[in-house]
Amino acid sequence: xxxxxxxxxxxxxxxxxxxxxxxxxxxxxxxxxxxxxxxxxxxxxxxxxxxxxxxxxxxxxxxxxxxxxxxxxxxxxxxxxxxxxxxxxxxxxxxxxxxxxxxxxxxxxxxxxxxxxxxxxxxxxxxxxxxxxxxxxxxxxxxxxxxxxxxxxxxxxxxxxxxxxxxxxxxxxxxxxxxxxxxxxxxxxxxxxxxxxxxxxxxxxxxxxxxxxxxxxxxxxxxxxxxxxxxxxxxxxxxxxxxxxxxxxxxxxxxxxxxxxxx
Numbered sequence: 413x414x415x416x417x418x419x420x421x422x423x424x425x426x427x428x429x430x431x432x433x434x435x436x437x438x439x440x441x442x443x444x445x446x447x448x449x450x451x452x453x454x455x456x457x458x459x460x461x462x463x464x465x466x467x468x469x470x471x472x473x474x475x476x477x478x479x480x481x482x483x484x485x486x487x488x489x490x491x492x493x494x495x496x497x498x499x500x501x502x503x504x505x506x507x508x509x510x511x512x513x514x515x516x517x518x519x520x521x522x523x524x525x526x527x528x529x530x531x532x533x534x535x536x537x538x539x540x541x542x543x544x545x546x547x548x549x550x551x552x553x554x555x556x557x558x559x560x561x562x563x564x565x566x567x568x569x570x571x572x573x574x575x576x577x578x579x580x581x582x583x584x585x586x587x588x589x590x591x592x593x594x595x596x597x598x599x600x601x602x603x604x605x606x607x608x609x610x611x612x613x614x615x616x617x618x619x620x621x622x623x624x625x626x627x628x629x630x631x632x633x634x635x636x637x638x639x640x641x642x643x644x645x646x647x648x649x650x651x652x653x654x655x656x657x658x659x660x661x662x663x664x665x666x667x668x669x670x671x672x673x674x675x
Contacts, residue, residue: 413480414478414479414480415478415479415480415507415510416476416477416478416507416508416509416510416512417476417477417478417479417488417505417506417507418474418475418476418505418506418507418508418512418514418661418663419458419474419475419476419477419488419489419492419502419503419504419505419506420472420473420474420502420503420504420505420663420664421440421444421470421473421474421475421500421501421502421503422470422471422472422473422500422501422503423440423469423470423473423499423500423501424469424499424500424539424540425440425464425465425466425467425468425469425470425647425648426467426469426499426539426540426648427497427499428440428443428466428467428499429466430463430464430465430466430468431460431462431463431464431465432463433445440464440470440473440500441458441460443496443497443500444458444475444492444496444500445457445458446495447492447493447495447496448477448492450492450495451481451483451487451488451491451492451495452479452480452481452483453481454479454480454481456477456479457477458475458476458477459475459476459477459513459514459515460473460474460475460514460515461473461474461475461514461515461518461521461652461655462515462521462604462652462655464650464652465607465647466647467646467647467648468647468648468650468651468652469540469648469650469651469652470651470652470653471651471652471653472522472652472653472654472655473652473655474514474518474655474657474663475514476508476512476513476514485505488502488505489502489503489504489505504663504664506661506662506663506664507662508657508661508662508663509661512657512661514655517657517658517661518603518655518656518657519602519656519657519658520584520600520601520602520655520656521600521601521602521603521604521652521654521655521656522598522599522600522653522654522655522656523598523599523604523609523650523651523652523653524596524597524598524599524650524651524653525542525596525597525598525599525609525610525613525645525649525650525651526540526541526542526594526595526596526649526651527541527542527543527544527548527594527595527596527597527613527617527649528541528542528543528544528593528594528595529543529544529545529546529547529548529593529595530543530544530545531545539648540648540649541594541648541649542645542646542648542649544595544617544620544621546621547621548595548617548620548621549619549620549621549622550588550589550590550595550620552619552620552622552625552626553588553595553597553616553617553619553620553626554587554588554589555626556615556616556619556624556625556626556627556628556629557586557587557588557597557612557616557629558586559626559627559629559630559633560583560586560612560629560633561583561584561585561586562582562583563580563581563582563583564580564581564583564633565579565580565633565636566579566580566581566583566605566608566633567579567636567637567638568611568632568633568635568636568637568638568640568641569605569607569608569611569612569615569633569638569641570605570606570607570608570611570638571605571606571607571608571611571638571644572638573606574605574606574607575606576605576606579605579636581601581602581603581604581605581608582601582602583599583600583601584600584601584602585598585599585600586598586599586600586612588616595620597609597612597613597616598653599612600654607644609650610644610645610646610647610650611638611641611644611645613645613649613650614641614642614643614644614645615629615632615641615642616629617645618642
């Protein structure tokens, strides 16, 4: 009998060529499917809530797969983790039912982007947060970010390679805060366009260093012109932090799996 399993997966994206399986590259999906197949004793195909790019991290990625094998929850977590590399891990397992889909059942997604100010290279942070050599005005960045809340056409923050049918998304919250030396941009939306978060952060950095006023963000949104937004922020500061689903799927409390700087 086939059953559907959901997993919470965390990984440091630095050593991966993104999420999606590729024939001649190390990817998160490839490593996870190989480890799962060892436990299931048959080939496994996993589907994710979001396909992260090369270098992007996740503390709250959610995946699902179907299996004919009867295994304990411990086997799906600890057993799989024994076959995974050190830069990724299964954090939890759930049995949400056959109608669950990690991607299409998601009600919202939350990303977190980490920045820090330092004029010199910091070997403890460089791989997992983006260094800004100029001081950032966090209050100005937060003020600018509030112009993006709501349902809008986010063409100004959409990558040219984006294949979504519509540029309209509902951005439900965005906060820019500072904690323990990190500047943290936390963004929640029903869904995101390709490179949308990194392009938003790139624009916010220009506000933070005083190149643009907070009101510029509203004008940029209304312009619907990606070329006006400036340079996209690097991948290694971005984390897929949380994916929300209806309570009927009985997934664990995802607040237990936040990235550094979380509550």
